[in-house]
Amino acid sequence: MSQFIEHFIAGKPYSEAAGRSGPVYNPSTGEETSRCAYGTHATVDHAVVVAAEAGRKWGRASHAARQAVIFKLRELMIANLDLLAEVIGREHGKTIPDAKGELGRAIEGIEFACNAPHVSKGEYTNNVGGDIEVFSMRRPIGVVGCITPFNFPIMVPAVMMTMAVAVGNSIVWKPSEKVPSAALEFARLWKEAGLPDGVFNVVQGDKEVVDAILEHPGIAGVSFVGSTAVGEYIYQKGTAHNKRVAAFTGGKNHMVVMPDADLEAAASAFVSAGFGSASQRCMAVSLLLPVGVETAERLRELVIPKIQALKVGPYNDAVADYGPVVSRESKTAVERAIARCLEEGGELVVDGRGLEVQGHPNGYYLGPTLFDRVTTDMQLYREEIFGPVRGIMRPSTFEEAIEITNRHEYGNGSVIFTRDGKSAHRFMMEIESGMIGVNVPVPLPSAYFNFGGLRRSKFGDGHLYGPDAVRFYTKFKTVSQRWPEPDDDAMPVSLAFNPSA
Numbered sequence: 001m002s003q004f005i006e007h008f009i010a011g012k013p014y015s016e017a018a019g020r021s022g023p024v025y026n027p028s029t030g031e032e033t034s035r036c037a038y039g040t041h042a043t044v045d046h047a048v049v050v051a052a053e054a055g056r057k058w059g060r061a062s063h064a065a066r067q068a069v070i071f072k073l074r075e076l077m078i079a080n081l082d083l084l085a086e087v088i089g090r091e092h093g094k095t096i097p098d099a100k101g102e103l104g105r106a107i108e109g110i111e112f113a114c115n116a117p118h119v120s121k122g123e124y125t126n127n128v129g130g131d132i133e134v135f136s137m138r139r140p141i142g143v144v145g146c147i148t149p150f151n152f153p154i155m156v157p158a159v160m161m162t163m164a165v166a167v168g169n170s171i172v173w174k175p176s177e178k179v180p181s182a183a184l185e186f187a188r189l190w191k192e193a194g195l196p197d198g199v200f201n202v203v204q205g206d207k208e209v210v211d212a213i214l215e216h217p218g219i220a221g222v223s224f225v226g227s228t229a230v231g232e233y234i235y236q237k238g239t240a241h242n243k244r245v246a247a248f249t250g251g252k253n254h255m256v257v258m259p260d261a262d263l264e265a266a267a268s269a270f271v272s273a274g275f276g277s278a279s280q281r282c283m284a285v286s287l288l289l290p291v292g293v294e295t296a297e298r299l300r301e302l303v304i305p306k307i308q309a310l311k312v313g314p315y316n317d318a319v320a321d322y323g324p325v326v327s328r329e330s331k332t333a334v335e336r337a338i339a340r341c342l343e344e345g346g347e348l349v350v351d352g353r354g355l356e357v358q359g360h361p362n363g364y365y366l367g368p369t370l371f372d373r374v375t376t377d378m379q380l381y382r383e384e385i386f387g388p389v390r391g392i393m394r395p396s397t398f399e400e401a402i403e404i405t406n407r408h409e410y411g412n413g414s415v416i417f418t419r420d421g422k423s424a425h426r427f428m429m430e431i432e433s434g435m436i437g438v439n440v441p442v443p444l445p446s447a448y449f450n451f452g453g454l455r456r457s458k459f460g461d462g463h464l465y466g467p468d469a470v471r472f473y474t475k476f477k478t479v480s481q482r483w484p485e486p487d488d489d490a491m492p493v494s495l496a497f498n499p500s501a
Protein backbone atom coordinates (compact mmCIF):
# COMPACT_ATOMS: atom_id res chain seq x y z
CA MET A 1 0.00 0.00 0.00
CA SER A 2 1.61 3.26 -1.05
CA GLN A 3 1.99 6.16 1.32
CA PHE A 4 -0.32 9.22 1.21
CA ILE A 5 1.37 12.64 1.29
CA GLU A 6 -0.75 15.34 2.88
CA HIS A 7 -0.81 19.12 3.15
CA PHE A 8 0.62 20.84 6.24
CA ILE A 9 -1.55 23.62 7.66
CA ALA A 10 -1.68 25.21 11.13
CA GLY A 11 1.32 23.21 12.35
CA LYS A 12 0.06 19.75 11.44
CA PRO A 13 -0.63 17.44 8.51
CA TYR A 14 -3.95 18.29 6.92
CA SER A 15 -6.10 16.25 4.58
CA GLU A 16 -9.54 16.58 3.06
CA ALA A 17 -12.13 13.81 2.97
CA ALA A 18 -12.80 13.71 -0.76
CA GLY A 19 -9.75 15.48 -2.06
CA ARG A 20 -7.97 15.10 -5.39
CA SER A 21 -4.59 13.35 -5.52
CA GLY A 22 -1.82 12.38 -7.95
CA PRO A 23 0.94 9.77 -8.16
CA VAL A 24 4.51 10.26 -6.96
CA TYR A 25 7.32 8.20 -8.48
CA ASN A 26 10.80 7.07 -7.59
CA PRO A 27 12.59 7.96 -10.86
CA SER A 28 15.43 5.55 -10.08
CA THR A 29 13.06 2.56 -10.28
CA GLY A 30 10.03 3.96 -12.11
CA GLU A 31 7.81 2.74 -9.27
CA GLU A 32 4.83 4.72 -7.96
CA THR A 33 5.81 5.13 -4.32
CA SER A 34 2.99 7.26 -2.96
CA ARG A 35 0.03 9.43 -3.76
CA CYS A 36 0.04 13.12 -3.07
CA ALA A 37 -2.94 15.20 -2.00
CA TYR A 38 -3.87 17.89 -4.55
CA GLY A 39 -5.44 20.94 -2.96
CA THR A 40 -8.27 23.08 -4.29
CA HIS A 41 -9.34 26.72 -3.99
CA ALA A 42 -10.92 25.72 -0.66
CA THR A 43 -7.63 24.31 0.67
CA VAL A 44 -5.84 27.53 -0.27
CA ASP A 45 -8.61 29.62 1.34
CA HIS A 46 -8.20 27.68 4.56
CA ALA A 47 -4.39 27.97 4.50
CA VAL A 48 -4.55 31.74 3.85
CA VAL A 49 -6.92 32.32 6.78
CA VAL A 50 -4.59 30.35 9.06
CA ALA A 51 -1.46 32.07 7.69
CA ALA A 52 -2.95 35.57 7.96
CA GLU A 53 -3.88 35.11 11.59
CA ALA A 54 -0.59 33.49 12.61
CA GLY A 55 1.34 36.02 10.52
CA ARG A 56 -0.18 39.02 12.30
CA LYS A 57 1.36 37.86 15.59
CA TRP A 58 4.60 36.67 14.01
CA GLY A 59 5.05 40.01 12.25
CA ARG A 60 4.88 41.75 15.64
CA ALA A 61 7.32 39.34 17.34
CA SER A 62 10.70 40.77 18.29
CA HIS A 63 13.66 40.27 16.00
CA ALA A 64 15.30 38.30 18.78
CA ALA A 65 12.37 35.88 18.99
CA ARG A 66 12.32 35.41 15.23
CA GLN A 67 16.07 34.96 15.00
CA ALA A 68 16.00 32.24 17.66
CA VAL A 69 13.80 30.17 15.32
CA ILE A 70 16.05 30.73 12.30
CA PHE A 71 19.18 29.76 14.27
CA LYS A 72 17.43 26.60 15.48
CA LEU A 73 16.28 25.74 11.96
CA ARG A 74 19.90 25.85 10.84
CA GLU A 75 20.90 23.39 13.57
CA LEU A 76 18.04 21.06 12.68
CA MET A 77 18.93 21.10 8.99
CA ILE A 78 22.44 19.97 9.86
CA ALA A 79 21.17 17.30 12.25
CA ASN A 80 18.75 15.97 9.59
CA LEU A 81 21.11 16.07 6.62
CA ASP A 82 21.11 12.32 5.90
CA LEU A 83 17.36 12.00 6.17
CA LEU A 84 16.71 15.02 3.95
CA ALA A 85 19.21 13.83 1.32
CA GLU A 86 17.46 10.45 1.21
CA VAL A 87 14.02 12.04 0.81
CA ILE A 88 15.31 14.32 -1.98
CA GLY A 89 17.09 11.48 -3.78
CA ARG A 90 14.12 9.12 -3.67
CA GLU A 91 11.67 11.48 -5.39
CA HIS A 92 14.02 13.62 -7.47
CA GLY A 93 16.63 11.02 -8.49
CA LYS A 94 19.75 13.09 -7.75
CA THR A 95 22.62 11.26 -6.05
CA ILE A 96 23.08 11.51 -2.29
CA PRO A 97 26.28 13.65 -2.55
CA ASP A 98 24.45 15.98 -4.96
CA ALA A 99 21.49 16.18 -2.55
CA LYS A 100 23.89 17.02 0.28
CA GLY A 101 25.43 19.73 -1.90
CA GLU A 102 21.94 21.16 -2.37
CA LEU A 103 21.37 21.09 1.38
CA GLY A 104 24.67 22.89 1.96
CA ARG A 105 23.46 25.79 -0.19
CA ALA A 106 20.08 25.69 1.59
CA ILE A 107 21.86 26.06 4.94
CA GLU A 108 23.85 28.97 3.53
CA GLY A 109 20.55 30.69 2.69
CA ILE A 110 19.26 30.08 6.20
CA GLU A 111 22.49 31.50 7.64
CA PHE A 112 22.00 34.66 5.61
CA ALA A 113 18.48 34.98 7.01
CA CYS A 114 20.12 35.14 10.46
CA ASN A 115 21.10 38.66 9.33
CA ALA A 116 17.49 39.73 8.92
CA PRO A 117 17.55 42.39 11.68
CA HIS A 118 20.54 44.02 10.01
CA VAL A 119 19.44 43.83 6.38
CA SER A 120 15.88 44.93 7.15
CA LYS A 121 16.86 48.09 9.02
CA GLY A 122 15.15 51.28 7.97
CA GLU A 123 16.35 54.84 7.27
CA TYR A 124 16.33 57.91 9.44
CA THR A 125 17.01 61.62 9.03
CA ASN A 126 16.50 64.16 11.78
CA ASN A 127 15.33 67.71 11.32
CA VAL A 128 14.44 67.57 7.65
CA GLY A 129 12.94 71.00 8.39
CA GLY A 130 10.98 72.58 11.22
CA ASP A 131 12.21 70.01 13.77
CA ILE A 132 10.56 67.24 11.81
CA GLU A 133 12.29 63.87 11.65
CA VAL A 134 11.56 61.32 8.96
CA PHE A 135 12.13 57.63 9.13
CA SER A 136 11.29 54.63 7.00
CA MET A 137 10.68 51.20 8.38
CA ARG A 138 10.45 47.91 6.59
CA ARG A 139 7.36 45.94 7.53
CA PRO A 140 6.40 42.40 6.46
CA ILE A 141 4.11 42.32 3.44
CA GLY A 142 1.82 39.65 4.95
CA VAL A 143 1.03 36.25 3.48
CA VAL A 144 3.51 35.19 0.78
CA GLY A 145 2.56 32.55 -1.80
CA CYS A 146 5.52 30.40 -2.85
CA ILE A 147 5.57 28.09 -5.86
CA THR A 148 8.64 25.95 -6.43
CA PRO A 149 10.09 23.54 -9.03
CA PHE A 150 11.09 19.90 -8.68
CA ASN A 151 14.80 20.29 -9.27
CA PHE A 152 15.83 21.65 -5.85
CA PRO A 153 13.25 20.24 -3.42
CA ILE A 154 14.84 21.94 -0.36
CA MET A 155 17.39 24.51 -1.55
CA VAL A 156 15.03 26.70 -3.59
CA PRO A 157 12.32 26.70 -0.88
CA ALA A 158 14.87 27.37 1.86
CA VAL A 159 16.56 30.31 0.15
CA MET A 160 13.21 31.66 -1.01
CA MET A 161 11.24 31.36 2.21
CA THR A 162 13.60 31.67 5.17
CA MET A 163 14.19 35.39 4.68
CA ALA A 164 10.46 35.89 4.08
CA VAL A 165 9.73 34.28 7.45
CA ALA A 166 12.67 35.97 9.20
CA VAL A 167 11.34 39.44 8.36
CA GLY A 168 7.89 38.55 9.72
CA ASN A 169 5.78 37.14 6.90
CA SER A 170 3.77 33.93 6.84
CA ILE A 171 3.82 31.39 4.03
CA VAL A 172 1.49 29.35 1.85
CA TRP A 173 3.77 27.12 -0.22
CA LYS A 174 2.90 24.91 -3.17
CA PRO A 175 5.84 22.57 -3.80
CA SER A 176 6.31 20.63 -7.01
CA GLU A 177 3.93 17.67 -7.07
CA LYS A 178 6.89 15.55 -8.23
CA VAL A 179 8.78 15.99 -4.93
CA PRO A 180 6.16 16.59 -2.22
CA SER A 181 7.78 14.65 0.66
CA ALA A 182 10.69 17.05 1.15
CA ALA A 183 8.15 19.84 1.72
CA LEU A 184 6.60 17.98 4.63
CA GLU A 185 10.03 17.33 6.16
CA PHE A 186 10.92 21.01 5.84
CA ALA A 187 7.60 22.04 7.44
CA ARG A 188 8.26 19.58 10.28
CA LEU A 189 11.67 21.17 10.92
CA TRP A 190 10.19 24.68 11.06
CA LYS A 191 7.75 23.47 13.71
CA GLU A 192 10.51 21.74 15.67
CA ALA A 193 12.55 24.96 15.47
CA GLY A 194 9.77 26.72 17.37
CA LEU A 195 7.97 28.56 14.57
CA PRO A 196 4.42 29.26 15.74
CA ASP A 197 1.80 27.04 14.09
CA GLY A 198 0.25 28.56 11.00
CA VAL A 199 3.20 30.73 9.94
CA PHE A 200 4.49 28.06 7.53
CA ASN A 201 1.89 26.12 5.53
CA VAL A 202 2.14 23.68 2.64
CA VAL A 203 -0.66 23.12 0.14
CA GLN A 204 0.30 20.28 -2.19
CA GLY A 205 -1.03 20.11 -5.72
CA ASP A 206 -1.01 21.30 -9.30
CA LYS A 207 -2.19 24.26 -11.41
CA GLU A 208 -5.47 24.57 -9.48
CA VAL A 209 -3.54 25.44 -6.32
CA VAL A 210 -1.30 27.84 -8.25
CA ASP A 211 -4.33 29.65 -9.66
CA ALA A 212 -5.95 29.82 -6.22
CA ILE A 213 -2.76 31.45 -4.85
CA LEU A 214 -2.56 33.93 -7.74
CA GLU A 215 -6.19 34.97 -7.37
CA HIS A 216 -6.40 35.07 -3.58
CA PRO A 217 -6.94 38.59 -2.20
CA GLY A 218 -5.31 37.58 1.10
CA ILE A 219 -1.93 36.89 -0.51
CA ALA A 220 0.29 39.97 -0.84
CA GLY A 221 3.21 38.61 -2.83
CA VAL A 222 4.16 35.58 -4.89
CA SER A 223 7.61 34.12 -5.32
CA PHE A 224 8.02 31.57 -8.10
CA VAL A 225 10.84 29.43 -9.42
CA GLY A 226 10.29 27.19 -12.44
CA SER A 227 10.07 27.20 -16.22
CA THR A 228 9.76 30.37 -18.32
CA ALA A 229 6.32 29.57 -19.76
CA VAL A 230 4.82 29.03 -16.30
CA GLY A 231 6.76 31.93 -14.75
CA GLU A 232 5.47 34.37 -17.36
CA TYR A 233 1.89 33.21 -16.69
CA ILE A 234 2.39 33.57 -12.94
CA TYR A 235 3.86 37.05 -13.28
CA GLN A 236 1.06 38.27 -15.53
CA LYS A 237 -1.77 36.74 -13.53
CA GLY A 238 -0.30 37.59 -10.12
CA THR A 239 0.34 41.25 -10.98
CA ALA A 240 -3.13 41.48 -12.57
CA HIS A 241 -4.40 40.55 -9.11
CA ASN A 242 -2.35 43.37 -7.62
CA LYS A 243 0.36 41.26 -6.01
CA ARG A 244 4.07 41.82 -6.12
CA VAL A 245 5.55 38.90 -8.05
CA ALA A 246 9.10 37.70 -8.54
CA ALA A 247 9.49 34.78 -10.96
CA PHE A 248 12.85 33.13 -11.58
CA THR A 249 12.70 31.03 -14.71
CA GLY A 250 14.58 28.98 -17.32
CA GLY A 251 18.15 29.20 -18.49
CA LYS A 252 20.35 28.25 -21.42
CA ASN A 253 23.80 28.89 -20.13
CA HIS A 254 26.72 29.44 -22.46
CA MET A 255 30.36 28.68 -21.66
CA VAL A 256 32.83 30.59 -23.83
CA VAL A 257 36.35 29.17 -23.94
CA MET A 258 39.15 31.40 -25.25
CA PRO A 259 42.19 29.92 -27.04
CA ASP A 260 44.43 30.97 -24.12
CA ALA A 261 42.36 29.11 -21.46
CA ASP A 262 43.54 26.09 -19.52
CA LEU A 263 41.66 23.69 -21.81
CA GLU A 264 42.01 20.65 -19.57
CA ALA A 265 40.38 22.57 -16.67
CA ALA A 266 37.74 24.01 -19.02
CA ALA A 267 36.87 20.52 -20.31
CA SER A 268 36.39 19.16 -16.77
CA ALA A 269 34.35 22.24 -15.82
CA PHE A 270 32.08 21.80 -18.84
CA VAL A 271 31.41 18.13 -18.10
CA SER A 272 30.79 18.75 -14.37
CA ALA A 273 28.58 21.82 -14.84
CA GLY A 274 26.89 20.39 -17.93
CA PHE A 275 25.86 16.94 -16.72
CA GLY A 276 25.62 17.25 -12.90
CA SER A 277 22.17 16.30 -11.58
CA ALA A 278 21.35 14.86 -15.05
CA SER A 279 21.56 18.48 -16.32
CA GLN A 280 18.43 19.41 -14.37
CA ARG A 281 19.78 22.68 -13.00
CA CYS A 282 18.83 26.17 -14.12
CA MET A 283 22.52 27.09 -13.86
CA ALA A 284 23.79 24.03 -15.79
CA VAL A 285 26.11 24.82 -18.69
CA SER A 286 24.15 23.88 -21.83
CA LEU A 287 26.38 25.02 -24.67
CA LEU A 288 30.15 25.04 -25.06
CA LEU A 289 31.51 27.84 -27.25
CA PRO A 290 35.22 27.35 -27.95
CA VAL A 291 36.57 30.36 -29.86
CA GLY A 292 38.26 29.35 -33.13
CA VAL A 293 38.64 26.02 -34.92
CA GLU A 294 41.78 24.91 -33.10
CA THR A 295 40.27 25.50 -29.63
CA ALA A 296 37.12 23.65 -30.71
CA GLU A 297 39.03 20.62 -32.00
CA ARG A 298 41.25 20.36 -28.93
CA LEU A 299 38.40 20.88 -26.48
CA ARG A 300 36.17 18.36 -28.23
CA GLU A 301 38.89 15.72 -27.91
CA LEU A 302 39.27 16.53 -24.21
CA VAL A 303 35.57 16.45 -23.31
CA ILE A 304 34.60 13.23 -25.16
CA PRO A 305 36.47 10.76 -22.88
CA LYS A 306 35.38 12.64 -19.78
CA ILE A 307 31.74 12.37 -20.87
CA GLN A 308 32.10 8.72 -21.82
CA ALA A 309 33.53 7.98 -18.35
CA LEU A 310 30.43 9.28 -16.54
CA LYS A 311 28.54 6.63 -14.61
CA VAL A 312 24.75 6.82 -14.42
CA GLY A 313 22.87 4.98 -11.68
CA PRO A 314 20.16 5.15 -9.03
CA TYR A 315 20.23 7.99 -6.52
CA ASN A 316 21.68 5.76 -3.80
CA ASP A 317 24.47 4.26 -5.91
CA ALA A 318 27.63 5.50 -4.23
CA VAL A 319 29.63 5.60 -7.47
CA ALA A 320 27.02 7.14 -9.80
CA ASP A 321 27.92 10.57 -11.18
CA TYR A 322 24.30 11.35 -11.82
CA GLY A 323 20.91 9.67 -11.56
CA PRO A 324 17.78 9.44 -13.67
CA VAL A 325 15.76 12.37 -14.97
CA VAL A 326 12.69 13.15 -12.91
CA SER A 327 9.90 11.56 -14.96
CA ARG A 328 9.06 9.37 -17.91
CA GLU A 329 7.80 12.52 -19.72
CA SER A 330 11.15 14.24 -19.15
CA LYS A 331 13.00 11.26 -20.56
CA THR A 332 10.79 11.25 -23.65
CA ALA A 333 11.27 15.02 -24.08
CA VAL A 334 15.07 14.64 -24.03
CA GLU A 335 14.99 11.72 -26.47
CA ARG A 336 12.83 13.84 -28.79
CA ALA A 337 15.30 16.71 -28.51
CA ILE A 338 18.13 14.36 -29.55
CA ALA A 339 16.14 13.12 -32.56
CA ARG A 340 15.32 16.72 -33.51
CA CYS A 341 18.93 17.84 -33.33
CA LEU A 342 19.92 14.96 -35.63
CA GLU A 343 17.22 16.02 -38.10
CA GLU A 344 18.44 19.61 -37.93
CA GLY A 345 21.99 18.62 -38.85
CA GLY A 346 23.76 18.39 -35.47
CA GLU A 347 26.72 16.01 -35.29
CA LEU A 348 26.04 13.39 -32.62
CA VAL A 349 29.37 12.86 -30.89
CA VAL A 350 28.32 10.94 -27.77
CA ASP A 351 24.98 9.10 -27.87
CA GLY A 352 23.36 8.42 -24.48
CA ARG A 353 20.16 6.87 -25.77
CA GLY A 354 19.21 3.33 -24.89
CA LEU A 355 21.17 3.25 -21.65
CA GLU A 356 20.25 0.36 -19.39
CA VAL A 357 21.07 0.50 -15.71
CA GLN A 358 21.41 -2.96 -14.28
CA GLY A 359 18.63 -3.90 -11.87
CA HIS A 360 16.54 -0.84 -12.76
CA PRO A 361 14.96 -1.50 -16.16
CA ASN A 362 12.09 0.95 -15.53
CA GLY A 363 14.13 3.89 -14.17
CA TYR A 364 14.19 7.11 -16.21
CA TYR A 365 17.84 6.93 -17.22
CA LEU A 366 19.59 8.70 -20.04
CA GLY A 367 23.28 8.49 -20.83
CA PRO A 368 25.19 11.73 -21.41
CA THR A 369 24.77 13.00 -24.97
CA LEU A 370 26.88 15.53 -26.86
CA PHE A 371 26.29 17.23 -30.19
CA ASP A 372 28.85 19.25 -32.12
CA ARG A 373 28.22 21.95 -34.74
CA VAL A 374 25.06 23.26 -33.07
CA THR A 375 23.81 26.44 -34.74
CA THR A 376 21.47 29.20 -33.61
CA ASP A 377 18.56 27.94 -35.73
CA MET A 378 18.47 24.55 -33.95
CA GLN A 379 16.17 23.65 -31.07
CA LEU A 380 19.20 22.63 -29.01
CA TYR A 381 20.30 26.30 -29.03
CA ARG A 382 16.87 27.89 -28.78
CA GLU A 383 15.21 25.87 -26.00
CA GLU A 384 16.14 24.76 -22.52
CA ILE A 385 16.41 20.95 -22.62
CA PHE A 386 16.17 19.80 -19.01
CA GLY A 387 18.19 16.61 -19.34
CA PRO A 388 21.68 15.35 -20.25
CA VAL A 389 22.08 16.55 -23.84
CA ARG A 390 24.62 19.32 -24.38
CA GLY A 391 26.08 20.99 -27.46
CA ILE A 392 29.22 22.52 -28.92
CA MET A 393 28.86 25.66 -31.03
CA ARG A 394 31.72 26.99 -33.12
CA PRO A 395 32.11 30.78 -33.05
CA SER A 396 35.14 31.94 -35.05
CA THR A 397 35.74 35.02 -32.92
CA PHE A 398 35.18 36.32 -29.39
CA GLU A 399 32.71 38.86 -30.82
CA GLU A 400 30.68 36.07 -32.37
CA ALA A 401 30.67 34.13 -29.07
CA ILE A 402 29.32 37.21 -27.27
CA GLU A 403 26.75 37.75 -29.99
CA ILE A 404 25.50 34.12 -29.82
CA THR A 405 25.24 34.32 -26.02
CA ASN A 406 23.43 37.65 -26.01
CA ARG A 407 21.08 36.73 -28.85
CA HIS A 408 19.48 34.05 -26.67
CA GLU A 409 16.17 34.93 -25.00
CA TYR A 410 17.48 33.68 -21.63
CA GLY A 411 20.08 35.38 -19.48
CA ASN A 412 20.51 33.31 -16.36
CA GLY A 413 24.21 32.40 -16.17
CA SER A 414 27.09 32.76 -18.65
CA VAL A 415 30.72 31.85 -18.14
CA ILE A 416 34.08 32.44 -19.76
CA PHE A 417 37.27 30.45 -19.41
CA THR A 418 40.38 32.47 -20.19
CA ARG A 419 43.74 33.54 -18.82
CA ASP A 420 43.31 37.04 -20.24
CA GLY A 421 41.92 39.67 -17.88
CA LYS A 422 40.92 41.94 -20.75
CA SER A 423 38.68 39.30 -22.37
CA ALA A 424 37.18 38.45 -18.98
CA HIS A 425 36.47 42.12 -18.29
CA ARG A 426 34.87 42.65 -21.67
CA PHE A 427 32.75 39.52 -21.17
CA MET A 428 31.40 40.65 -17.81
CA MET A 429 30.61 44.12 -19.15
CA GLU A 430 28.92 43.03 -22.38
CA ILE A 431 27.12 39.79 -21.50
CA GLU A 432 23.43 40.21 -20.64
CA SER A 433 23.17 37.56 -17.92
CA GLY A 434 22.32 37.95 -14.27
CA MET A 435 25.11 35.67 -13.09
CA ILE A 436 28.53 35.60 -14.75
CA GLY A 437 31.42 33.22 -14.14
CA VAL A 438 35.09 33.81 -14.94
CA ASN A 439 36.83 30.42 -14.78
CA VAL A 440 33.92 29.41 -12.51
CA PRO A 441 31.51 27.08 -14.34
CA VAL A 442 28.43 27.46 -12.09
CA PRO A 443 28.36 31.09 -10.94
CA LEU A 444 25.67 30.56 -8.31
CA PRO A 445 26.32 33.49 -5.98
CA SER A 446 26.77 33.08 -2.23
CA ALA A 447 23.58 33.67 -0.24
CA TYR A 448 24.62 37.20 0.73
CA PHE A 449 24.65 38.33 -2.92
CA ASN A 450 21.57 38.86 -5.06
CA PHE A 451 20.44 35.94 -7.21
CA GLY A 452 18.41 36.36 -10.37
CA GLY A 453 18.71 36.16 -14.15
CA LEU A 454 18.04 38.77 -16.82
CA ARG A 455 15.79 38.90 -19.88
CA ARG A 456 13.32 35.95 -19.95
CA SER A 457 15.12 34.17 -17.11
CA LYS A 458 13.32 36.43 -14.66
CA PHE A 459 10.02 38.29 -14.47
CA GLY A 460 9.64 41.16 -12.02
CA ASP A 461 12.46 43.09 -10.45
CA GLY A 462 12.99 41.08 -7.26
CA HIS A 463 15.85 38.76 -6.41
CA LEU A 464 15.44 35.26 -5.02
CA TYR A 465 17.91 35.74 -2.23
CA GLY A 466 20.58 38.17 -1.10
CA PRO A 467 19.91 41.62 0.36
CA ASP A 468 17.45 42.49 -2.40
CA ALA A 469 15.11 39.64 -1.34
CA VAL A 470 14.51 41.63 1.85
CA ARG A 471 13.17 44.48 -0.25
CA PHE A 472 10.77 42.09 -1.97
CA TYR A 473 9.48 40.64 1.31
CA THR A 474 8.97 43.98 3.04
CA LYS A 475 7.03 47.16 2.42
CA PHE A 476 8.25 50.58 3.40
CA LYS A 477 6.32 52.81 5.75
CA THR A 478 7.70 56.30 6.02
CA VAL A 479 6.88 58.42 9.05
CA SER A 480 7.29 62.19 9.41
CA GLN A 481 7.06 63.25 13.05
CA ARG A 482 7.48 66.34 15.14
CA TRP A 483 7.36 66.74 18.92
CA PRO A 484 6.79 70.42 19.68
CA GLU A 485 7.75 71.76 23.12
CA PRO A 486 4.66 72.63 25.24
CA ASP A 487 5.47 76.36 25.07
CA ASP A 488 6.17 76.48 21.31
CA ASP A 489 4.09 78.92 19.36
CA ALA A 490 0.90 77.41 18.04
CA MET A 491 1.25 76.36 14.42
CA PRO A 492 -0.38 78.94 12.17
CA VAL A 493 -2.80 77.97 9.45
CA SER A 494 -0.88 77.76 6.16
CA LEU A 495 -2.18 76.46 2.88
CA ALA A 496 1.28 76.43 1.31
CA PHE A 497 2.36 73.06 -0.04
CA ASN A 498 5.51 72.70 2.05
CA PRO A 499 4.70 74.14 5.49
CA SER A 500 7.49 72.27 7.34
CA ALA A 501 10.45 73.88 5.57
Ligand code: NAD
Pocket residue numbers: 147148149150151152156174175176177205206207210211225226227228230231233248249250251281282384386412453457464
Ligand atom coordinates in the same frame (compact mmCIF):
# COMPACT_ATOMS: atom_id res chain seq x y z
P1 NAD B 1 7.61 23.96 -13.90
O1 NAD B 1 7.49 25.33 -14.43
O2 NAD B 1 7.03 22.84 -14.69
O3 NAD B 1 6.94 23.86 -12.44
C1 NAD B 1 7.22 24.81 -11.45
C2 NAD B 1 6.00 24.92 -10.52
O4 NAD B 1 4.90 25.42 -11.29
C3 NAD B 1 5.57 23.59 -9.92
O5 NAD B 1 5.19 23.79 -8.60
C4 NAD B 1 4.41 23.17 -10.81
O6 NAD B 1 3.46 22.40 -10.13
C5 NAD B 1 3.81 24.49 -11.23
N1 NAD B 1 3.21 24.42 -12.57
C6 NAD B 1 3.57 23.59 -13.59
N2 NAD B 1 2.81 23.83 -14.66
C7 NAD B 1 1.96 24.82 -14.33
C8 NAD B 1 0.94 25.51 -15.04
N3 NAD B 1 0.65 25.21 -16.30
N4 NAD B 1 0.28 26.49 -14.40
C9 NAD B 1 0.57 26.80 -13.12
N5 NAD B 1 1.53 26.18 -12.41
C10 NAD B 1 2.21 25.20 -13.00
O7 NAD B 1 9.17 23.71 -13.61
P2 NAD B 1 9.88 22.38 -13.15
O8 NAD B 1 9.90 21.41 -14.30
O9 NAD B 1 9.36 21.93 -11.86
O10 NAD B 1 11.36 22.93 -12.88
C11 NAD B 1 12.31 23.09 -13.91
C12 NAD B 1 12.34 24.52 -14.43
O11 NAD B 1 12.63 25.41 -13.36
C13 NAD B 1 13.45 24.75 -15.44
O12 NAD B 1 12.95 25.56 -16.48
C14 NAD B 1 14.52 25.45 -14.65
O13 NAD B 1 15.40 26.24 -15.42
C15 NAD B 1 13.70 26.29 -13.74
N6 NAD B 1 14.46 26.71 -12.57
C16 NAD B 1 14.84 28.01 -12.52
C17 NAD B 1 15.60 28.46 -11.46
C18 NAD B 1 16.04 29.90 -11.38
O14 NAD B 1 16.45 30.30 -10.31
N7 NAD B 1 15.96 30.67 -12.44
C19 NAD B 1 15.95 27.57 -10.43
C20 NAD B 1 15.52 26.25 -10.50
C21 NAD B 1 14.75 25.83 -11.59
